[in-house]
Amino acid sequence: MKVLVTGGMGYIGRVLVPDLVKNGFDVTVIDRKFLTYDDVEAEYDNLGVNTKVDDIRYCDPAEIKGFDAVVDLAALSNDPSGDLDPIKTWDINYLGRVRVARLAKKQGAIRYIVASSCSIYGFREEIANEETTPNPLTVYAEANQAVERDNLFLADREFTPLALRFATAFGYSKRLRLDIAINAMVYNAITTRKIKLMRDGEQYRPFIHVKDMSGAIIRGLEADKELVSGQIFNAGSNALNVKLKDVAEEVKKSVNGAEIEWYGDPDKRSYRVDFSKISKDLKFSAKYDIKYGIDEMSREFSSREFQYHEEMITLSVYKKLIDAEGFLSKHAYKQRKMGL
Template sequence: MKVLVTGHRGFIGTVMVPMLLEEGFEVTGLDTDLYRYCTYGDEPLAVPTIAKDVRQVEPRDIEGFDAIVHLAALSNDPLGNINPDLTYDINHRASVRLAEIAKAVGVDRFLFASSCSMYGKAGEDVLDETAEFNPVTPYAKSKVYVERDVSQLADRHFSPVFLRNATAYGVSPRIRFDLVINNLVAWAYTTGKILLKSDGTPWRPLVHIEDITQAVICALRADKPVIHNLAVNVGSNSENYQMRELAQFVKETVPNCEVEYAEDAGPDPRSYKVNFDKIHSVFPDFKTRWTARMGVEQCYESYRRFGLSKDDYEGIRYKRIAHITNLIEQGKLSRDLFWQ
């Protein structure tokens, strides 16, 4: 199967591509590579690449593919502060346009990296795929809009799949330090403090980026009637945690660190628990291999091996908003995030 992975040089994509290749898929990537100067450890694996912003895709770029795995997005809400419409332009409008082109040129499957963050503010309820959306951020709202619009394109020749990923974590050649597990461990390792920005009560469902890839592999291999216009939460019921539980995992893993609450710490409106029964029923082979505690250990071992410092992950190399702002100030990027 010929698969196009958009955003293949990002946080998830750089881990997903080697796993897809190992499973026998023929992979091409499409990426503008905003973070080409931000590699953590080894360089991402090279595959045939279409060097384009997802907003610039043309029909000839995606002809001949059997499936598209669409990861490309602005994944950090503060990036939208550079230009408030960017999140919707890239994450929503460009995604719908990509799906329309894919359908027009005969791509059979369109796998969209959606998000459990669409459920937003939910309190103590455990939410399955039938739950109402209550998105809090522009990022989460953009996912709602894509699912709404792309689902209407489904027909007997075009099958969209909406993989609603839990909060991701894990080590990657294009690592993100703004994700909860990655961030808590980085603070603990470099400062001796486990910094909680909320009061520790909010709930989050967690999933490792390798397990996200396992879900993608299942969706690529499944019979078409199984995945046609399917929306499914990606994660595991046992991997719903309160923030204070995650902080305890970090305290038990990283030597000589203590939990500390930010001065303005309080309840976070983004609190939700998610039910993951459906993915196990539609994909019998799907099984998460990682737990949050294992993810904490992976991050700690990686940071220790890398010799991570606070200046590293707080500097412009790995802090995405600072990196992008710096590229704009240097004239390398436009304010619309196109390479100059």
Template sequence: MKQSIVSQKKTTKKTILVTGAGGYVGSILVPMLLKKNFKVIAVDKFFFGKTLPEHRDLRLLKKDTRNISAKYFINVYAVIDLVALSNDPSGNNFPELTWQINYQSRLRTAKISKEMGVKKYILPSTCSVYGNQKKIVTENSKTKPLSIYAKSNLNAEKDIIKLKSKNFVIIVLRQATLFGYSPRMRFDLAVNGMTEGVYKNNILPIMRNGLQYRPLCHVKDTSRLMAKLINQNLKKYNGQIFNVGSKFCTEKIIDIAKIVLKNVNNRAELKWYGNPDNRSYKVSFKKLKKLGFKPRYSINYGVKEMVEYFKNNKIKKNLKTITIEWYKYLDTKKKFLEI
């Protein structure tokens, strides 16, 4: 009897290059990608310290995306271009830098990706491009960006989509306002800041006038979506935009505050701050279903999750958790603007 020989093909792990990998989303996304058996090149200047776990399939690349070399894109299957100076205060304080990183550097990264044979490019953008809208907005609605942060993201969307080809698939994800725990914690996000204020000080900070609508999305949900898209056939959606969030996480600011109070401390004092925020919009997330994706995590879940981390002393508010304050500090040390 002849001995049968079974030959097995070696499976080559796909390599994913993630910019801004040490940030709020990247610190959740990168471990997800590693668990899904991808190799990851994590590109970041790591302003906020090391938040990523050591792993045999993880390469940390301390580089600025404004001048990253094309050599790092060799044999990369997909790029997730998270890098950005995030939120309006950062954009207002550092408008030139916001334009360079959120728009110019991401357009440059997309061009390099295409030239080097990358198959997929995912651009995480923002629902802030909708500005102030009275009607429920879809991906086809007119955009009304009100800040340099929103305008830089919108310009990146428009110019990067033009690069699509049959061999270079581009997907744009307009993310709702994010919330929830991350190893690179942020307390300058609405739900997170409210939860910290109530838990630590019995004071709930709330932005005037409180009647603005905000679509929200847990950081784990947007990360789950990006990880899912890597192995998905996206050719029929090439160059398309998807709103990322859920109807069950769309609330007025004042109603978000009530959810936080209910889950943490109903007796906390409301502390109003700032000028009335003109951004208010309801977003349709119907198109997201075409990708076979459903968000899982509610505002209630996110608040309870953070409370548990507080109870176990695993998160605390400091300068690094307020993005604009940390940027200002780095700027005084001349470590921020340099490439």
């Protein structure tokens, strides 16, 4: 199966792409490419992956042609990055991904997976499932809701779109993210012996290891059309709806001498998500728990080879790109293409 992965040089992509190759998929990546500290193109070249450095909003439609399936990961990938410039966030996260899905369908793809987010539910008392009315609280979450609606609407006899609403990721990827809760806690514990925790730690969050995200996407590619067409699946595990206090305690146990440092007023923003549907319909179950991720990240941050890069904080990447080259404008895109 020929698969196009948009945003395939990002945190999830760097785990998913090698997994897809291992599982026999013929993979092409299209990504605007924002990391400067490693040579992802050489790595993908070695794996036999075709790599295109381009922007999903403006690339030639022919670049989205000739694939059986598209996994759509390209986006500004968290709330603060989405807030930097809300109009441009809509431009990429909504219009860009609608463009990809429509072009994919028009040009013969039969399956399309969009990476959405459980943040679409907002903070709430009850456990949210796929039937729960979303309560998006940020531009990032609103764009996810809109793109789910419009891309799933494309479902018909030939075209099978589905959305995976991912829990918050943790764990190692070559494009490391330190702006996600568990990775950040472990990083701070290793480097400062402090685990920063907003009071009172009773807040629940749903988590998923990045390797399990990749596994869920592959299940979505392989599952019977009847099970997934036009469907939304929360992607995570009921066992990984965890209180932040419990995550912090686990980090404390794993990192010698680390102490919890409390801050802020009690945070009422808590949410839990029901992941029964993906387990029942796609037979997906998460293999990696929080302790696995904490130990993994702890080893990574303690190793001599580990080097901090500002680009590990997603917000910094986008701030820098906007300052340096107006990343978000078509004009800047054209100049870049012309090598100016």
